[in-house]
Amino acid sequence: MKVIYLDHISGNPLHPQVKEAIIDYIHKDGFGNPVSQHSIGDAAMETLEDARAKVAQLINADPQEIVFTSCGTEANNHAIKGVAFAKAKKGKHIITSNIEHQSVARPLRMLSQMGYNVTSVSVDKYGMVNPADVAEAIREDTILISIMHANNEIGTIEPIAEIGRIAKAKKVPLHTDAVVSCGNIPIDVDEMGVDLMSIAANQFYGPAGIGALYIREKTRILPLIDGGIQESNRRAGTPNMLGVVGMGKAAELARVEMPQRTEHLLKLKKAVMDRLATIDKIVINGHPEKSMPGLVSFSVEYIEGEAMMMMLDEEGICISTRSACASGSLRTSHVLIATGLDHATAQGTLVFSYGIDISVEDIDKAFASLRKSVDFLRNMSPLYKKG
Amino acid sequence: MQYSDVVMDHFKKPRNVGKIENPDGTGEVGNPICGDMMTITLKVKDDRVDDIKFNTFGCGAAIAVSSMVTEMAKGKTLEEALAITKESVAKSLGGLPKNKLHCSNLGADALHKAIMDYYEHKEGKVRETKEGEKVEHIGEREGKCYCPYCDAGLPEPTPICTHCGKPTLQHSDFPIVKGAKEE
Numbered sequence: 001m002k003v004i005y006l007d008h009i010s011g012n013p014l015h016p017q018v019k020e021a022i023i024d025y026i027h028k029d030g031f032g033n034p035v036s037q038h039s040i041g042d043a044a045m046e047t048l049e050d051a052r053a054k055v056a057q058l059i060n061a062d063p064q065e066i067v068f069t070s071c072g073t074e075a076n077n078h079a080i081k082g083v084a085f086a087k088a089k090k091g092k093h094i095i096t097s098n099i100e101h102q103s104v105a106r107p108l109r110m111l112s113q114m115g116y117n118v119t120s121v122s123v124d125k126y127g128m129v130n131p132a133d134v135a136e137a138i139r140e141d142t143i144l145i146s147i148m149h150a151n152n153e154i155g156t157i158e159p160i161a162e163i164g165r166i167a168k169a170k171k172v173p174l175h176t177d178a179v180v181s182c183g184n185i186p187i188d189v190d191e192m193g194v195d196l197m198s199i200a201a202n203q204f205y206g207p208a209g210i211g212a213l214y215i216r217e218k219t220r221i222l223p224l225i226d227g228g229i230q231e232s233n234r235r236a237g238t239p240n241m242l243g244v245v246g247m248g249k250a251a252e253l254a255r256v257e258m259p260q261r262t263e264h265l266l267k268l269k270k271a272v273m274d275r276l277a278t279i280d281k282i283v284i285n286g287h288p289e290k291s292m293p294g295l296v297s298f299s300v301e302y303i304e305g306e307a308m309m310m311m312l313d314e315e316g317i318c319i320s321t322r323s324a325c326a327s328g329s330l331r332t333s334h335v336l337i338a339t340g341l342d343h344a345t346a347q348g349t350l351v352f353s354y355g356i357d358i359s360v361e362d363i364d365k366a367f368a369s370l371r372k373s374v375d376f377l378r379n380m381s382p383l384y385k386k387g
Numbered sequence: 388m389q390y391s392d393v394v395m396d397h398f399k400k401p402r403n404v405g406k407i408e409n410p411d412g413t414g415e416v417g418n419p420i421c422g423d424m425m426t427i428t429l430k431v432k433d434d435r436v437d438d439i440k441f442n443t444f445g446c447g448a449a450i451a452v453s454s455m456v457t458e459m460a461k462g463k464t465l466e467e468a469l470a471i472t473k474e475s476v477a478k479s480l481g482g483l484p485k486n487k488l489h490c491s492n493l494g495a496d497a498l499h500k501a502i503m504d505y506y507e508h509k510e511g512k513v514r515e516t517k518e519g520e521k522v523e524h525i526g527e528r529e530g531k532c533y534c535p536y537c538d539a540g541l542p543e544p545t546p547i548c549t550h551c552g553k554p555t556l557q558h559s560d561f562p563i564v565k566g567a568k569e570e
Contacts, residue, residue, distance in 0.1 A: 302444065303444065304422070304423075304444060304445050304446050304449075306446040306447055307398070307445070307446055307447050307449075307450060310398065310447045311399075314399065323422075323446065324422050325422050325423075325445065325446035325448075325449075325487075325491070326446065330422065330486055342420075343419070343420040344419035344420055347419065347422060347444075379404070380401065380404050380442060380443055380450065381442060381443070381444045382415070382424055382425070382426040382442035382443065382444055383419060383424065383444050
C-alpha cells in the first residue's frame with residue numbers, strides 16, 4: 001500500500017538533492033570540527049560558512065546574523081530566554097500572542113514564574129493578531145515582543161511587518177517564530193522588521209535536528225547553550241555538520257524553487273477546499289486568504305479527530321488531528337479555542353498539510369478515505385442526526 | 388499506534404452500533420466538551436440483557452470501549468452486567484493507554500446507568516446498592532483533579548504532577564482534565 005503523507009507540518013520528507021548533499025558529505029569523510037585550526041578543520045569551516053550564507057540568502061540576512069541551532073524549538077528558547085536574561089536589568093515585560101507554539105509559550109511561562117511579566121494579546125476568529133493590540137501592550141519596561149509568523153495549526157500568517165514598524169518605533173526587539181513559514185513563503189528580515197527569527201530545516205525539505213536563529217546585528221542576547229566559542233560565542237557546541245550541510249542545500253533549493261512550489265501548493269489547496277465543500281457540516285479554520293499555501297485545517301462536526309486519524313491511517317493516509325484525545329495531555333488545542341471555536345467542534349479538527357511530493361490524485365485518494373470515515377463515525381455518533 | 392490489537396479490532400469493527408427503538412433502559416454519560424460521549428440502549432428479557440446497542444462520540448479508545456462493553460453485557464443477567472467494571476472492560480481490551488483509562492473508559496458507567504434506568508422505569512423503583520458492592524460512577528471524580536498520565540489524585544491543578552513529574556497543564560488558564568462530567 002502506498003502511503004500518502006499529508007502531515008508535512010510535522011516534518012517534510014528530504015528533498016532528493018538534500019539527501020544527496022548529506023550522503024556526499026559522509027562519503028567525503030566530513031568529520032572535521034570547524035573550530036580546529038588545521039586543514040581538516042578548515043574544510044569543515046568552509047562547509048559551515050557556505051551553508052550559513054545560503055540560509056542567510058533565503059531570508060535576506062547577513063551570514064554573520066545566522067546562528068545554527070539543533071531545531072526550531074531551540075531557536076525559540078534561545079531568542080526568548082537569551083533576550084530576557086540579557087535585558088533583565090532594563091525591564092521584565094514581554095509581549096506575545098495566545099496562539100504561539102509550545103516552544104514559545106512554555107519558555108514564557110517559565111519566565112513568568114521567575115518574575116517576568118508576560119502580556120498575551122488575543123487573536124480574532126481567523127487567528128489574526130491585531131498590531132494595534134501589540135502597540136497598546138508596549139510599556140516602559142517591555143524588553144521583547146514575540147509573535148509567530150505563521151501558525152502551525154491553522155496556517156494564518158500574522159502581520160509581522162506592521163508589528164515590526166511598531167516595535168522599531170518603540171525600540172523593542174521583535175522575535176518571530178517563522179518555523180512554519182521560512183522556506184515556504186518569501187521572507188525578508190528587513191521588510192518584516194524582525195530582530196530575531198526562528199527557522200527549522202525540516203519545514204523546507206531539509207533534515208530534522210537542525211535549525212537556525214536569525215539575530216540582527218547589535219541585538220542584545222545571551223547564549224542559551226554555554227561553552228566554547230562556536231557560532232561567534234552565541235551557541236556553544238560542535239555543530240551538527242550533516243544537518244548544516246542538509247539545511248544549507250535545502251535553503252538554496254527553497255529560494256530557487258519557491259515560485260514553482262507555491263504554484264503547486266496553491267493548486268493542491270484549491271483541490272482540498274473544493275472537496276471539503278462537498279462534505280456537510282465542515283468548519284474551515286484559519287484566515288481565508290492570509291494563510292500558508294501548504295496547510296488546511298478544518299473541523300468535522302459531530303465526530304472526533306483521533307478516530308478519523310486512525311481510520312485514515314489504516315488506509316495509508318497520514319494526517320494530523322488537533323483533537324484533545326490525541327494530544328497526549330488530553331487538552332483542547334489552545335489555538336482553536338483562541339479563535340473562538342467551541343470545544344466539541346475543536347474535537348473534530350484535522351490538519352491536511354502537503355508538499356511538493358503530493359499530487360491532486362493523492363488528495364483525491366485521501367478524500368475518498370476521509371468521506372468513508374466521516375460517514376462511518378457520524379453514523380455511530382449520538383450527536384449526529386441524519387437528514 | 389498506542390493501542391492493543393483488541394482495541395484496534397473493536398475500533399475497526401465495532402459491535403452493536405446503533406440505537407434500540409423503545410428501549411427498556413437508556414444510559415448516557417460524558418459530554419462532547421470533555422471529549423467523549425456515549426449512549427447505551429438496552430432491552431431486558433427474563434432479567435437478562437437481551438439486546439444492547441451504543442452510539443459514541445469519541446476517540447478510538449472510547450469506540451472500542453463501547454463496543455467491548457456491549458459485547459460483554461449481551462446475554463448476561465442484570466446482576467452480572469452490573470458487575471462489569473471499567474477495569475474488566477480495559478482488561479478485556481488488552482489494556483488501555485494510561486491517559487485514556489478514565490476519560491475514554493465510560494462504557495461501564497453507561498451500561499450501569501442504562502440498567503438503573505431500566506429498574507427505575509420498568510419496576511418503578513431504584514435498585515438499592517448492596518452492601519460492599521462497588522459501582523463506580525464517573526460523578527464520584529467530580530471536582531477532583533487527576534493526572535492524565537499516572538492517574539494520581541492532585542490536590543489542585545498543579546502544572547507538574549506531584550506523583551510522576553509529568554507536565555499536567557499546557558496553559559494555566561485551562562482546567563486540568565477531570566474524570567468528572569456534568570450530570
